[in-house]
Amino acid sequence: MSTNIPSFNHLKVSVPKEFVYHVELNRSDKLNAINKAMFMEITSCFDALGQSEDCRVIVLSGSGKIFCAGIDLIDFSQKSLPSIAQVEDPARKAKLLSELIKLYQESMSSLEICNKPVLAAIHGACIGAGVDLVTSADIRHCTKDAYFSVKEADVGLAADIGSLQRLPKVLGSDSLARELCFTCRKFPAQEALNSGLVSKVYEDKEKMIDGVISMAEEISKKSPVAIQTTKASLVYSRDHSVQEGLNHIALLNQLMLQSEDLVTAATGQMMKDKNVIFSKL
Numbered sequence: 534m535s536t537n538i539p540s541f542n543h544l545k546v547s548v549p550k551e552f553v554y555h556v557e558l559n560r561s562d563k564l565n566a567i568n569k570a571m572f573m574e575i576t577s578c579f580d581a582l583g584q585s586e587d588c589r590v591i592v593l594s595g596s597g598k599i600f601c602a603g604i605d606l607i608d609f610s611q612k613s614l615p616s617i618a619q620v621e622d623p624a625r626k627a628k629l630l631s632e633l634i635k636l637y638q639e640s641m642s643s644l645e646i647c648n649k650p651v652l653a654a655i656h657g658a659c660i661g662a663g664v665d666l667v668t669s670a671d672i673r674h675c676t677k678d679a680y681f682s683v684k685e686a687d688v689g690l691a692a693d694i695g696s697l698q699r700l701p702k703v704l705g706s707d708s709l710a711r712e713l714c715f716t717c718r719k720f721p722a723q724e725a726l727n728s729g730l731v732s733k734v735y736e737d738k739e740k741m742i743d744g745v746i747s748m749a750e751e752i753s754k755k756s757p758v759a760i761q762t763t764k765a766s767l768v769y770s771r772d773h774s775v776q777e778g779l780n781h782i783a784l785l786n787q788l789m790l791q792s793e794d795l796v797t798a799a800t801g802q803m804m805k806d807k808n809v810i811f812s813k814l
């Protein structure tokens with residue numbers, strides 16, 4: 534299998550199966566707290582994997598004790614904010630803050646913008662920016678010891694990099710989303726499963742990683758044209774009316790239905806062939 538694996542300081546990227554990339558948050562000594570450099574690496578990583586024809590599905594997990602302890606509070610409060618605080622003029626200060634927020638927003642959104650499905654595998658704890666990150670993923674599974682916490686209000690800010698926008702849609706309960714965002718309470722795995730934040734709970738991390746990689750492999754064997762177009766349509770349709778979503782997919786498919794993948798996949802189905810090979814995309 535010929536693969537091009539990007540390398541980063543705070544992310545570990547591996548290829549456990551052909552076309553399946555595994556991205557691990559890799560700052561376990563700081564419980565994978567996300568500093569500015571790591572926010573930027575997340576954007577670069579998902580941009581690169583979105584472009585790579587060797588990558589069809591991405592698994593995201595955290596190394597060490599927990600999935601993610603949120604934003605790196607030391608980096609944020611002792612480096613990013615003080616450097617902006619030195620600027621006196623409110624308008625110029627606001628411009629710098631806006632750039633910082635947008636940089637962090639872009640990082641979290643890079644999972645959703647990425648045209649490949651992103652499967653998040655969460656163990657231990659998923660706090661603050663960790664929730665922003667996984668609500669931007671396509672599928673979430675967790676271990677039975679996992680909990681989630683929209684912690685921003687506890688550190689004195691309104692969440693501004695995705696949770697307030699995506700969590701109510703993921704949960705389907707505006708009341709529950711507001712409860713979690715106002716109280717910052719721990720939201721345990723079983724409740725996360727019952728409310729749809731995750732779609733599967735595993736006994737432990739090892740079983741979860743095996744299970745999620747196996748699901749990723751199953752998806753990776755399907756037509757990349759079908760999978761990437763399906764993601765584009767699901768993401769678009771979530772924020773548009775049914776009719777707008779239908780118009781969008783009609784436009785996409787007036788192109789994609791001309792792909793060789795349609796004939797290849799349909800022939801494979803008719804022949805009950807489980808090992809259909811699709812060209813790289």
Ligand SMILES: CCC/C=C/C=C/C(=O)SCCNC(=O)CCNC(=O)[C@H](O)C(C)(C)COP(=O)(O)OP(=O)(O)OC[C@H]1O[C@@H](n2cnc3c(N)ncnc32)[C@H](O)[C@@H]1OP(=O)(O)O
Nearest residue numbers: 562563564566602603604605606607634661662684685688
């Ligand atoms: C424009 C901004 C947009 C972004 C906003 C995002 C906001 C958020 O993410 S709000 C949430 C912030 N996170 C937290 O409030 C969690 C803080 N951490 C904890 O409460 C505990 O660490 C935790 C309960 C997760 C685990 O506790 P435990 O006793 O098991 O471990 P610790 O000894 O506390 O931590 C081990 C080392 O990791 C460092 N660390 C943990 N979390 C963070 C963090 N968020 N930022 C920076 N560093 C963190 C901790 O200091 C320890 O390091 P060391 O002392 O060097 O061993």
